Amino acid sequence: MATTDVAPAEGKRIEERDTVVIRFCGDSGDGMQLAGTQMTNVSAVFGNDVSTLPDFPAEIRAPAGSLAGVSGFQLHFSSNDIFTPGDEVDTLVAMNPAALKTNIADLKRGGTLIVNANSFERGDLKKAGYESNPLDDEVLLAPFDVHKVEMTRLARDSVDGLGLTPREADRCKNFFALGLVYWLYERDATPTREWVKQKFAKKPEIAEANLRALQGGQNFGVSTGSFRVHYRVPPAKLAPGTYRKITGNEALAIGLATAAKLAERKLFYAGYPITPASDILHELSRLKHFGVRTFQAEDEIAAMSAAVGAAFAGEFAISASSGPGICLKGEAMGLGVMTELPMVIIDVQRGGPSTGLPTKTEQSDLMLAMFGRNGESPLPIVAPATPGDCFWMAQEALRIAVEFMTPVILLSDGYIANGAEPWRVPKVEDLVPIKVEHPTEPNSEDGYLPYLRDERLVRPWARAGTPGLMHRIGGLEKSDVTGNVDYDPDNHEHMCHVRAQKVANVAEAIPEQDVFGAQDGDLLLLSWGGTYGAVRQAVKKLSEAGRSVGHAHLRYLNPFPRNLEEVLARFKTVLVAELNLGQLVQLIRSRFLIDAKQYNKIQGKPFRVSELIEAIESHL
Amino acid sequence: MTTELPVLAPKDFASDQELRWCPRCGDYSILAQFKKLLPTLGIPKEKFMIVSGIGCSSRFPYYVDTYGFHSIHGRAPAIATGIKSVRPDLQVWVITGDGDGLSIGGNHLMHVIRRNVNLKIILFNNQIYGLTKGQYSPTSPVGKRTKSTPLGSIDNPLLPLSVAIGSEATFVARSVDVDTKHLIKILERAAHHQGTSFIEVYQDCNVFNSGAFYYASKKGIKEENIVYLEHGKPLIFGADRDKGIRVNEGNRPEVVELGSGISEDDLLFHDEEAQEPSLAFMLARMRHPEFPEAVGVFRSVDRPAYDIALDEQVNEAIEQKGPGDLEALFSSGDTWTVK
Numbered sequence: 001m002a003t004t005d006v007a008p009a010e011g012k013r014i015e016e017r018d019t020v021v022i023r024f025c026g027d028s029g030d031g032m033q034l035a036g037t038q039m040t041n042v043s044a045v046f047g048n049d050v051s052t053l054p055d056f057p058a059e060i061r062a063p064a065g066s067l068a069g070v071s072g073f074q075l076h077f078s079s080n081d082i083f084t085p086g087d088e089v090d091t092l093v094a095m096n097p098a099a100l101k102t103n104i105a106d107l108k109r110g111g112t113l114i115v116n117a118n119s120f121e122r123g124d125l126k127k128a129g130y131e132s133n134p135l136d137d138e139v140l141l142a143p144f145d146v147h148k149v150e151m152t153r154l155a156r157d158s159v160d161g162l163g164l165t166p167r168e169a170d171r172c173k174n175f176f177a178l179g180l181v182y183w184l185y186e187r188d189a190t191p192t193r194e195w196v197k198q199k200f201a202k203k204p205e206i207a208e209a210n211l212r213a214l215q216g217g218q219n220f221g222v223s224t225g226s227f228r229v230h231y232r233v234p235p236a237k238l239a240p241g242t243y244r245k246i247t248g249n250e251a252l253a254i255g256l257a258t259a260a261k262l263a264e265r266k267l268f269y270a271g272y273p274i275t276p277a278s279d280i281l282h283e284l285s286r287l288k289h290f291g292v293r294t295f296q297a298e299d300e301i302a303a304m305s306a307a308v309g310a311a312f313a314g315e316f317a318i319s320a321s322s323g324p325g326i327c328l329k330g331e332a333m334g335l336g337v338m339t340e341l342p343m344v345i346i347d348v349q350r351g352g353p354s355t356g357l358p359t360k361t362e363q364s365d366l367m368l369a370m371f372g373r374n375g376e377s378p379l380p381i382v383a384p385a386t387p388g389d390c391f392w393m394a395q396e397a398l399r400i401a402v403e404f405m406t407p408v409i410l411l412s413d414g415y416i417a418n419g420a421e422p423w424r425v426p427k428v429e430d431l432v433p434i435k436v437e438h439p440t441e442p443n444s445e446d447g448y449l450p451y452l453r454d455e456r457l458v459r460p461w462a463r464a465g466t467p468g469l470m471h472r473i474g475g476l477e478k479s480d481v482t483g484n485v486d487y488d489p490d491n492h493e494h495m496c497h498v499r500a501q502k503v504a505n506v507a508e509a510i511p512e513q514d515v516f517g518a519q520d521g522d523l524l525l526l527s528w529g530g531t532y533g534a535v536r537q538a539v540k541k542l543s544e545a546g547r548s549v550g551h552a553h554l555r556y557l558n559p560f561p562r563n564l565e566e567v568l569a570r571f572k573t574v575l576v577a578e579l580n581l582g583q584l585v586q587l588i589r590s591r592f593l594i595d596a597k598q599y600n601k602i603q604g605k606p607f608r609v610s611e612l613i614e615a616i617e618s619h620l
Numbered sequence: 621m622t623t624e625l626p627v628l629a630p631k632d633f634a635s636d637q638e639l640r641w642c643p644r645c646g647d648y649s650i651l652a653q654f655k656k657l658l659p660t661l662g663i664p665k666e667k668f669m670i671v672s673g674i675g676c677s678s679r680f681p682y683y684v685d686t687y688g689f690h691s692i693h694g695r696a697p698a699i700a701t702g703i704k705s706v707r708p709d710l711q712v713w714v715i716t717g718d719g720d721g722l723s724i725g726g727n728h729l730m731h732v733i734r735r736n737v738n739l740k741i742i743l744f745n746n747q748i749y750g751l752t753k754g755q756y757s758p759t760s761p762v763g764k765r766t767k768s769t770p771l772g773s774i775d776n777p778l779l780p781l782s783v784a785i786g787s788e789a790t791f792v793a794r795s796v797d798v799d800t801k802h803l804i805k806i807l808e809r810a811a812h813h814q815g816t817s818f819i820e821v822y823q824d825c826n827v828f829n830s831g832a833f834y835y836a837s838k839k840g841i842k843e844e845n846i847v848y849l850e851h852g853k854p855l856i857f858g859a860d861r862d863k864g865i866r867v868n869e870g871n872r873p874e875v876v877e878l879g880s881g882i883s884e885d886d887l888l889f890h891d892e893e894a895q896e897p898s899l900a901f902m903l904a905r906m907r908h909p910e911f912p913e914a915v916g917v918f919r920s921v922d923r924p925a926y927d928i929a930l931d932e933q934v935n936e937a938i939e940q941k942g943p944g945d946l947e948a949l950f951s952s953g954d955t956w957t958v959k
Binding site: 041044045046047191235238239240241242243244245254257258261262266268270287288289290291292293295297298299301302303305306307308309310311312313314315317331332334335339425426428431464465466467468469470471472473474475476484485 | 635637664665666667669671674681682685686687688689690691692695698699700701702703705706707709710727728730731930933934937938940941942943944946947949950951952953954955956957958959
């Protein structure tokens with residue numbers, strides 16, 4: 001940066017904004033996820049509503065400076081109630097040419113572009129496939145408010161005298177960028193400062209360097225003439241209470257531990273590392289003092305099998321994975337269906353098929369969850385709508401599993417798993433423990449009959465080790481009532497119907513479907529899972545514009561809420577929006593024999609509000 | 621253990637299920653010894669759990685009146701790991717075969733052994749797939765003609781005990797289905813071991829692979845073909861106990877005749893407690909007809925069991941942090957209040 005650009009801190013204007021979308025992007029090694037997370041924290045603590053979209057490559061360190069190695073973190077913070085990480089970016093921080101190239105299309109006209117001017121040397125440009133320096137391209141940059149900041153040099157200057165190697169000094173540049181953004185949006189850096197001190201407690205010189213770089217960035221904002229305006233985003237008017245920031249994976253882990261603690265059960269969690277589900281394992285493995293037992297299995301099959309074992313032993317059993325792992329678990333899930341044992345299988349969906357897009361989001365495992373096992377193998381399916389909803393649906397999945405003696409699938413996705421939002425901390429006394437009943441006495445004159453069912457077709461859950469209730473179960477077809485191996489054709493048909501009816505009976509134990517916006521009329525937008533925020537925002541905007549549009553968001557996918565057919569019938573058009581090629585829409589069409597329309601996107605990215613509005617309008 | 625336990629007999633462990641193994645199958649003998657053993661262990665009946673996979677041997681749990689799980693092919697070790705992870709109070713036996721344990725379930729077997737989960741694993745080795753009617757298995761010898769190898773198998777077989785020892789097993793033993801006195805002794809040793817006990821049982825499939833182990837089971841022949849391992853004792857065999865195993869200068873085992881300058885002191889002395897598994901490995905690799913095959917306990921060493929260690933971690937965490945507090949958990953990280 002030319003020294004002439006450094007001007008005294010005078011004449012700076014502050015403007016108020018009610019909502020801002022900022023994206024940090026750079027090389028995978030540039031610490032963009034960290035910068036984004038910190039910005040989210042300070043914004044949440046300040047009282048803004050927040051919604052985030054981390055977007056990183058599958059490679060831990062793709063070739064430095066390459067297009068494939070670009071990692072981004074988008075944050076939407078606002079003084080309003082918000083539902084999504086935002087469609088377009090107000091401020092883009094690009095740490096290198098590759099980041100600029102892959103992200104500039106999302107920056108809105110008139111938006112602020114902050115680039116690290118030190119990383120646009122010939123070699124950097126070549127890695128990003130630029131023939132010439134885009135920072136000299138007046139046509140490209142004309143629509144934006146551009147700030148070319150020599151971040152590498154300024155970060156080095158900030159940490160000068162600490163005895164850091166050049167490499168170590170350069171690694172502080174994300175904190176410099178963060179400091180500049182903190183100034184730009186009047187953020188209080190205290191939570192970040194505390195975090196740095198704690199994180200680098202054992203490396204005080206690194207802690208000091210990061211703090212100085214952060215301060216350097218803030219000071220630069222004050223002193224540079226490049227920025228004439230900075231912004232204030234007042235706190236949001238959220239419902240009263242204590243809040244924290246939470247991601248979907250954190251909320252799942254906390255929800256599971258909560259359910260087990262309230263029911264006074266051990267929680268057994270078996271998993272195999274897989275993106276984007278691994279964080280659930282990480283979170284739960286730190287909760288051993290809640291009686292949580294985590295098992296990192298040798299493979300997905302072992303993880304699922306171990307969960308089946310723990311369920312037979314009489315405890316709360318969970319296994320989580322993503323699509324590829326769920327495929328491997330299929331056979332053992334079928335064993336769970338046949339033995340009618342309670343357990344929860346979490347599928348944090350990602351882009352597929354095969355290894356697909358491991359770090360990107362998608363909703364293409366619905367049919368896998370419904371039908372991805374051999375034989376007639378029905379099980380209940382639930383899907384949380386938001387990161388915070390994961391806390392509730394984790395408990396709900398376990399409740400259904402225990403109440404109906406069945407495996408339950410919970411469909412999360414990469415978007416809500418990694419995305420964060422403010423979460424109002426619940427009161428413990430408001431939570432309802434799951435009721436668990438283990439028989440202690442034989443249930444008939446002929447002794448214990450493991451498949452003697454109650455009126456809802458649910459069999460008893462005898463805990464292994466209970467005197468007098470010794471019994472054998474297994475994967476071979478069962479004789480109803482006794483549970484003995486039975487190859488009789490009529491019995492098999494009977495059992496297939498019983499298992500299906502039992503799952504259908506869950507509909508009586510879940511809430512009815514509610515509708516947002518118009519309760520009847522022109523169009524019902526039907527959605528499920530992690531698309532809630534974008535769809536709700538789109539329908540809200542159209543409703544406010546007076547259009548006859550309602551939104552039904554399904555959190556229960558099998559069985560459907562008992563009033564769903566009636567809800568669908570109230571609208572002229574049903575439009576099903578999903579991040580796949582049309583899976584829920586197939587279920588809706590075949591189940592209710594209606595001409596449901598579909599809107600799909602399958603790019604590894606969440607819906608934008610604008611594209612949903614366009615889609616809805618095309619059907620009005 | 622309380623003193624009020626009722627005295628049980630083998631018949632108390634018989635379930636009401638009709639046995640469906642082929643007549644004269646080796647499995648009957650193993651089941652009989654197993655049912656004889658259980659009442660002697662001083663454990664309440666309801667505390668036993670038997671877990672199996674798929675295959676002829678895996679029908680086993682149906683025939684014993686304990687808690688039992690006849691699961692899916694190859695996965696019994698993983699299912700049993702889940703059981704033990706939450707219920708260290710149960711004594712869990714895993715019943716598997718050469719196909720179930722070493723082929724489709726090979727990965728689980730390896731990992732359950734290295735974790736040293738407190739399980740007793742009996743692998744019925746009959747060197748054939750019986751339930752699918754006679755294909756070669758991962759332990760079938762090269763050249764074996766079966767339904768799926770009409771020209772003879774070209775697959776090199778695995779030695780189950782080599783797999784177990786290579787997976788850092790803490791208890792490794794071998795016995796023969798019809799050698800009932802030996803078998804029950806081995807089962808008893810396994811029952812008392814802390815950690816994974818792995819037992820290979822030579823088991824005759826008289827329908828699809830009849831006589832595969834006659835050399836090790838038929839009176840009048842077996843004496844020359846098997847050597848009983850006894851801790852601290854020299855390896856002697858033969859109908860007249862006139863032969864032994866000696867380690868030669870190339871550190872290889874060799875068969876020697878006792879007398880004519882060779883005494884018992886020159887022979888290999890068995891040490892099942894050796895920390896290094898090399899001796900056990902060498903013994904496991906002695907194959908008929910070049911050598912007598914070893915039966916008995918190859919290895920029995922102490923190492924913390926997985927399920928016990930897991931329980932200890934939970935207890936330590938509770939001691940250090942106090943029992944989990946939901947309010948504290950909900951509010952972990954930065955919080956803020958909206959009024």
